[in-house]
């Protein structure tokens with residue numbers, strides 16, 4: 039069992055004690071944000087600041103101008119509130135013996151969606167979702183692949199961890215959201231997240247569904263849910279199957295493009311994908327079919343105890359893995375990493391954390407990643423230490 043934890047670059051940059059704090063917990067790896075969406079974050083232990091406000095999606099390294107000069111109109115911007123802090127954070131952590139993964143958010147970021155509305159998801163009612171870049175757009179695919187490769191090229195990396203490498207949708211997870219007035223069941227959330235941009239319309243047509251008729255059918259299915267007169271929304275089975283084929287094919291195309299760009303840059307760099315086994319899943323952890331035996335390994339989000347999370351771990355762990363690159367992993371089947379909630383104030387359950395981690399290990403998880411070691415309280419970190427001991431994790435490397 040390998041244990042890791044999430045950090046923002048500003049947690050480690052300028053805090054000389056950060057790396058030793060991690061190794062003292064038994065943490066071997068850190069996923070450090072290299073390209074990240076907007077956030078307001080507490081930094082309780084940092085000697086120079088206590089709150090960092092990331093005003094928009096940004097990268098924490100210098101984008102390679104040669105790489106981006108031919109990559110189209112979608113470009114990342116640097117973060118003036120913490121400029122080029124990824125490299126300094128990675129170096130400090132590596133010096134302390136912590137392996138660094140670059141945590142990179144791809145198809146989610148409001149800044150690009152506001153400036154280039156044509157690449158944002160367009161729902162069946164004609165509303166744009168600027169936080170959700172449509173992965174059927176060639177410009178978005180190129181941006182995601184270029185960003186992943188540019189991140190992979192950063193020095194000192196032990197691996198790459200990709201979030202939102204797939205469809206994003208209605209769910210935004212934004213602190214100021216006021217959208218919970220009408221509860222939307224999963225079926226309605228999917229229909230409310232279907233995109234009707236020209237590229238998606240082409241995609242539906244290619245699968246035998248007429249986009250105009252589909253758009254009307256989606257509204258007919260959603261209207262009663264939004265009006266509170268129906269509990270569920272559904273398309274007819276044939277149309278639903280066409281939509282599913284289009285969504286799965288498009289997401290797989292994005293993954294192929296991104297992973298090929300990373301492999302061209304760093305052929306043997308391990309890649310983790312935030313994922314869920316439902317092929318139609320969308321959001322920060324989009325669908326990754328368990329039978330897909332690509333070169334990347336899944337990271338599952340399982341913040342607190344749930345039967346569904348254990349089933350998801352088993353769905354991936356039980357698949358025989360034929361990829362030689364994974365042969366050294368300690369679990370049968372593919373390497374499965376799981377993100378667990380370590381912060382009580384963000385919905386984690388520190389009292390249950392050691393037992394939950396032991397259950398995840400028994401289900402086939404080969405790696406646990408604690409969310410989030412920069413945001414955690416001292417009591418949260420004590421629970422992380424207990425959980426690391428409970429699963430008998432591999433010790434951190436000596437610096």
Ligand SMILES: [Zn+2]
Pocket residue numbers: 158159160172173174175233234235236237238239
């Ligand atoms: Zn679209």
